[in-house]
Amino acid sequence: MMNTTHAAMGVALATPLAFAAPELAPTAALAGFAGGAFPDLDLLGGQHRRTLHFPVYYSVAAIPAGVLAALFPTAATVAAAFFLLSAGLHCVADAAGGGLELRPWEATDDRGVYVHPKGAWVPPRRWIRYDGAPEDLLLAGVLSLPGLLVFDGAVRALTVVGLLVSVVYVAVRKRLPEVETRYLR
Template structure:
């Protein structure tokens, strides 16, 4: 899935707080955005979906930090909980997409996301055929609705930017491997 889908999902996780704890909602949403982005920073390491993708560990940490946020709901505890929850969701949902190949629509790679405790890769499910597929854009749009309707300020602005980036990325996605092989190798 596109990073914009992951960030929109992070904002959506925080949407209920806009009603039940509006003073904490912006921090939770921004932390959800950061948690949605963070695992993909492993693209810089050359070990994508392995180095910073921890579906089991982020999930466990999200449970602990979520409990702490329920007991002591401060901006800090809520932000940590939503960062970890969004990072966990990012890693788990990566397995719903395609593999790690340069042209994921060809479906030649069986690596979806690495599960460290099991010391193995989970195969991609390809429910979202590849990052930047039209159905990925639909998910981004749907998960952007809470960011557009329930938030203002930075959260809404980041949601709008994410939608614009998603539309452009989907429009050029299938041309990117050709550009990469032509200009970066």
């Protein structure tokens, strides 16, 4: 899935707080956005879906963080809980997408996401065939609805930017391997 889809997923997770604790909802949404985007920073230098992708560790850490946020709802505790929850969901959701190959629509790679405690890769399910597939854009659009309709300010602005980036990325996705092999390698 696209990074923007994961970020929108993080904002969507925070939507119930807009009604239950509106004073904390923007913080939760921004932390969810950041947590959704964070694991993909491993594209910049590490092994993608292994270096900063911790499906078990983020998810386990989200439990006490969530309990702490429920007992002591401050901006810091809520931000930590939603960041970890969103990062964990990002990593788990990556297994629903394609593999790590340069042309993931060819479905030649069996690496979905690395599970550190097992020391093994979970194979991709390809429910979203590859990052930047049309169904990925559809999912990003649906998951962006709370950011557009429930939130305002920075959350809405980031959601709009995320959607615009998604549309451009989907439009050029299948050309990127050629650009990478020609100019970046």
